[in-house]
Amino acid sequence: xxxxxxxxxxxxxxxxxxxxxxxxxxxxxxxxxxxxxxxxxxxxxxxxxxxxxxxxxxxxxxxxxxxxxxxxxxxxxxxxxxxxxxxxxxxxxxxxxxxxxxxxxxxxxxxxxxxxxxxxxxxxxxxxxxxxxxxxxxxxxxxxxxxxxxxxxxxxxxxxxxxxxxxxxxxxxxxxxxxxxxxxxxxxxxxxxxxxxxxxxxxxxxxxxxxxxxxxxxxxxxxxxxxxxxxxxxxxxxxxxxxxxxxxxxxxxxxxxxxxxxxxxxxxxxxxxxxx
Numbered sequence: 001x002x003x004x005x006x007x008x009x010x011x012x013x014x015x016x017x018x019x020x021x022x023x024x025x026x027x028x029x030x031x032x033x034x035x036x037x038x039x040x041x042x043x044x045x046x047x048x049x050x051x052x053x054x055x056x057x058x059x060x061x062x063x064x065x066x067x068x069x070x071x072x073x074x075x076x077x078x079x080x081x082x083x084x085x086x087x088x089x090x091x092x093x094x095x096x097x098x099x100x101x102x103x104x105x106x107x108x109x110x111x112x113x114x115x116x117x118x119x120x121x122x123x124x125x126x127x128x129x130x131x132x133x134x135x136x137x138x139x140x141x142x143x144x145x146x147x148x149x150x151x152x153x154x155x156x157x158x159x160x161x162x163x164x165x166x167x168x169x170x171x172x173x174x175x176x177x178x179x180x181x182x183x184x185x186x187x188x189x190x191x192x193x194x195x196x197x198x199x200x201x202x203x204x205x206x207x208x209x210x211x212x213x214x215x216x217x218x219x220x221x222x223x224x225x226x227x228x229x230x231x232x233x234x235x236x237x238x239x240x241x242x243x244x245x246x247x248x249x250x251x252x253x254x255x256x257x258x259x260x261x262x263x264x265x266x267x268x269x270x271x272x273x274x275x276x
Contacts, residue, residue, distance in 0.1 A: 012201055018034060019034050020034075026256045027174070029171070031092075033205075036060065036079065040132060060081075062086075063164070063203055083119075085110070085128075085150060089115055122148060124139035124148075140163075142187070163200055167218065169200070169205020172218060190219075193212055193216065197213070242262050
């Protein structure tokens with residue numbers, strides 16, 4: 001993986017590059033990784049878009065990120081933008097999408113039709129051919145109901161998967177309950193694990209080498225948390241409220257992420273209690 005400090009572009013795989021958006025925070029880590037995908041990158045892998053070959057390669061942009069002029073301008077300069085894809089609706093991925101569509105004229109597609117511009121919504125199992133690359137759409141709900149992952153089967157020896165917030169480069173994913181559901185998330189993890197040892201291209205944090213390994217680690221973490229929730233309920237009572245369970249299971253959590261911890265507990269209680 002190579003990086004140009006001048007342009008802040010990172011070569012993340014044979015067919016992808018990303019630019020880190022200037023929106024760091026407790027939930028977005030260092031910021032959102034806005035990816036560009038192009039079949040032409042494999043022909044000149046040492047070159048960084050927006051620097052050596054601006055405006056030449058046809059590209060697909062994934063998650064344009066915040067409404068920030070410099071960031072969107074760098075993405076637009078990365079090549080001829082043929083298509084914009086959205087992994088899910090959270091604003092750190094989508095806030096700049098409408099403006100980016102205005103700048104580039106490129107259609108914007110997401111699973112949620114309200115996020116689309118000049119194009120239909122994505123469909124699970126759909127195969128997209130754009131910018132000289134084959135992209136397979138996988139519905140992976142759980143973090144949110146509209147989360148998708150994007151499989152690039154021809155990216156390097158094993159292929160790669162853009163996982164949005166379903167898999168992060170470090171830490172674990174928050175289930176954005178009630179929009180996201182833990183049962184859906186565990187099913188999505190199983191679907192991703194079946195893809196094997198592909199490169200993980202997350203929307204936050206660093207690239208990871210083996211999807212199967214990280215999915216198994218994620219699943220094990222979820223089982224550990226569920227065990228802690230069960231233990232807390234055994235002492236507090238089966239109908240203990242979210243806040244009380246959070247106090248036990250996330251006793252050391254920082255104030256800045258307390259709300260995320262409560263959301264995670266709510267999602268796990270929903271799963272264990274079988275709420276509608």
